[in-house]
Amino acid sequence: MKVLKRRWRKVKPVLSRSIEKEYRGMVEAYGNAGGDKESLSDAKVAKLVIHENKVLSSDSVEGLTVNTTETEDGVNIYLIVEEGVRIEKPVHLCFGILPKEGLQEIIFKLEARKNSDVNAVAHCIFPNAEKVIHKMDADIEIGENARFEYRETHYHGEYGGIEVIPKGRINIARGGVWQSTFTLNDGRVGRLDYDFAVFCQEDSVAELIVKAYGKGDDDIRILEKIHLNGEGARGLAKSRIVLSDRAKAEVRGETFGNAPHSRGHVDCIELVNGSEAVATAIPIVSVTDEAAKVTHEAAIGSVDRRQVETLMARGLNEDRAVDVIVKGILR
Amino acid sequence: MLQVEDLYLVLDGKPIINGLNLHVKSGEIHGVLGENGTGKTSLAYVIMGVNNYKATSGRILFEGQDIGKMSVSERAQQGISLAWQEPARIEGLTVRDYLSLSSKNAGFKRIYECLEAVGMDPARYIARDIDSTLSGGERKRIELASIIAMQPKLAILDEPDSGIDIVSLPILLNGILELKNQGSSILMITHSEEMVEIADIVSVLCAGSILRTGPPAEMSEWFKENCQSCGHINEPDFYEGLKEAVEKGKTSA
Numbered sequence: 111m112k113v114l115k116r117r118w119r120k121v122k123p124v125l126s127r128s129i130e131k132e133y134r135g136m137v138e139a140y141g142n143a144g145g146d147k148e149s150l151s152d153a154k155v156a157k158l159v160i161h162e163n164k165v166l167s168s169d170s171v172e173g174l175t176v177n178t179t180e181t182e183d184g185v186n187i188y189l190i191v192e193e194g195v196r197i198e199k200p201v202h203l204c205f206g207i208l209p210k211e212g213l214q215e216i217i218f219k220l221e222a223r224k225n226s227d228v229n230a231v232a233h234c235i236f237p238n239a240e241k242v243i244h245k246m247d248a249d250i251e252i253g254e255n256a257r258f259e260y261r262e263t264h265y266h267g268e269y270g271g272i273e274v275i276p277k278g279r280i281n282i283a284r285g286g287v288w289q290s291t292f293t294l295n296d297g298r299v300g301r302l303d304y305d306f307a308v309f310c311q312e313d314s315v316a317e318l319i320v321k322a323y324g325k326g327d328d329d330i331r332i333l334e335k336i337h338l339n340g341e342g343a344r345g346l347a348k349s350r351i352v353l354s355d356r357a358k359a360e361v362r363g364e365t366f367g368n369a370p371h372s373r374g375h376v377d378c379i380e381l382v383n384g385s386e387a388v389a390t391a392i393p394i395v396s397v398t399d400e401a402a403k404v405t406h407e408a409a410i411g412s413v414d415r416r417q418v419e420t421l422m423a424r425g426l427n428e429d430r431a432v433d434v435i436v437k438g439i440l441r
Numbered sequence: 442m443l444q445v446e447d448l449y450l451v452l453d454g455k456p457i458i459n460g461l462n463l464h465v466k467s468g469e470i471h472g473v474l475g476e477n478g479t480g481k482t483s484l485a486y487v488i489m490g491v492n493n494y495k496a497t498s499g500r501i502l503f504e505g506q507d508i509g510k511m512s513v514s515e516r517a518q519q520g521i522s523l524a525w526q527e528p529a530r531i532e533g534l535t536v537r538d539y540l541s542l543s544s545k546n547a548g549f550k551r552i553y554e555c556l557e558a559v560g561m562d563p564a565r566y567i568a569r570d571i572d573s574t575l576s577g578g579e580r581k582r583i584e585l586a587s588i589i590a591m592q593p594k595l596a597i598l599d600e601p602d603s604g605i606d607i608v609s610l611p612i613l614l615n616g617i618l619e620l621k622n623q624g625s626s627i628l629m630i631t632h633s634e635e636m637v638e639i640a641d642i643v644s645v646l647c648a649g650s651i652l653r654t655g656p657p658a659e660m661s662e663w664f665k666e667n668c669q670s671c672g673h674i675n676e677p678d679f680y681e682g683l684k685e686a687v688e689k690g691k692t693s694a
Binding site: 350379414415416417419420421422423424425426427428431434435437438439440441 | 489491492512513514516517518522523525528529530531532533534538542543545570587591
């Protein structure tokens with residue numbers, strides 16, 4: 111595997127004034143959402159900034175090809191990591207809608223070729239959303255012994271008028287690794303309909319992690335499916351959900367052990383911190399090969415009293431103790 | 442420092458603590474030695490006010506103030522803390538966070554010192570979560586480190602040696618002595634006569650009441666000879682007769 115020398119090319123070197131204004135707005139919102147603003151101006155970092163259906167910035171590095179097409183309601187992204195390429199610094203992706211209303215449909219195709227290695231950080235920013243829909247359809251191919259880590263963090267503001275609908279289909283070739291973490295803790299969730307399915311070949315590894323904090327009347331639906339189709343494949347479907355007020359969540363974690371020595375685990379914790387909140391967990395584990403093993407654990411309930419009192423015995427008041435525990439679960 | 446007067450605790454109609462009197466002086470390690478089921482952990486809980494353990498009657502005075510109606514947090518803010526027999530695991534809370542919260546935001550240096558005091562390599566543990574990835578012994582030592590970081594006036598240690606391997610035991614004892622050296626009084630609840638060797642004074646607990654109090658060596662010997670071979674542990678009728686006999690000096694047991 112070779113480490114690339116940095117050679118950068120700017121796709122859009124000149125921005126029109128209106129686009130520049132949108133870009134500044136997105137960068138500001140990105141910083142407010144906890145993103146590292148410096149990284150967006152760092153010429154050594156590959157990045158992609160999309161507002162509504164406009165590509166505001168797209169910087170790549172050698173070995174990483176980013177093609178984008180603006181559509182009526184969003185952007186089609188085709189990202190290729192060449193064989194044997196290891197991208198030294200995380201690739202930064204920033205998607206968002208700054209106005210109160212809007213629709214953004216991202217069609218995302220990723221090809222991480224054999225022996226490549228990439229970390230990607232995505233920030234999805236909808237700080238003023240009152241009637242916003244953000245959809246993503248991802249079609250992902252992880253090549254032999256390639257590794258791709260994808261961390262997506264959302265910031266939604268406090269109104270709750272947003273629908274987030276991420277769908278993903280991921281194929282992992284022999285020895286490949288896919289690790290994704292979807293986090294939606296800041297601001298209101300609105301309606302989340304997360305649906306990811308992974309198909310693992312021999313000795314590959316899949317980790318799907320979702321963390322969300324539902325408030326008000328937020329509605330969270332999670333479906334994580336892992337198909338362990340190759341010998342020795344491993345998978346983890348993990349979710350951490352906290353609900354307050356009248357929020358509700360249904361988490362389905364499904365893992366299928368279809369090959370010898372494949373190992374899978376479904377791990378779901380939902381904390382209910384409100385008398386009207388409703389949490390449901392539906393773990394499904396299935397084995398079709400006698401040498402496969404799939405396990406699950408699910409815990410739903412209020413914040414553990416012993417944990418709260420442990421922190422209270424160190425001088426924290428009850429509200430603060432609960433806050434520390436909730437933040438820990440969602441970290 | 443801590444005065445427990447004629448304390449009773451009844452849970453689900455069952456007497457757990459029966460007229461218990463206990464005095465922990467400032468700066469001392471006071472051991473409470475008792476067999477399983479004698480009310481040791483209940484005593485720790487009722488002093489700390491956790492798990493809805495509220496005294497049925499009697500008083501708990503801390504520095505002269507009745508703390509019986511205070512919440513766990515208020516008792517902690519007065520200067521009392523508890524190291525649990527089985528400490529809670531909290532996902533996403535690192536060792537550093539836990540010790541920092543316990544010590545009101547102590548810096549790295551202090552956190553390092555507290556971990557070293559219980560024989561833990563700070564570089565190895567400081568970023569780890571206090572969750573189920575830690576062994577029972579590791580979690581217990583972190584619990585003690587958090588108490589050292591907090592520097593309470595009174596530390597209640599509930600079975601501090603349970604889950605600790607024999608190699609780590611001297612390290613744990615050093616940690617408890619470190620706690621004492623920094624000025625904390627300690628109420629050490631245990632069933633182990635080895636543990637109370639570092640105590641200044643020891644009380645023997647049976648059927649939710651203190652049977653006798655004295656020097657560690659003497660109490661350990663008495664505990665070994667009488668309690669460990671007793672076939673009537675926690676039988677109140679037997680206990681009353683035993684208590685009377687002990688008070689009259691008629692018997693060693």
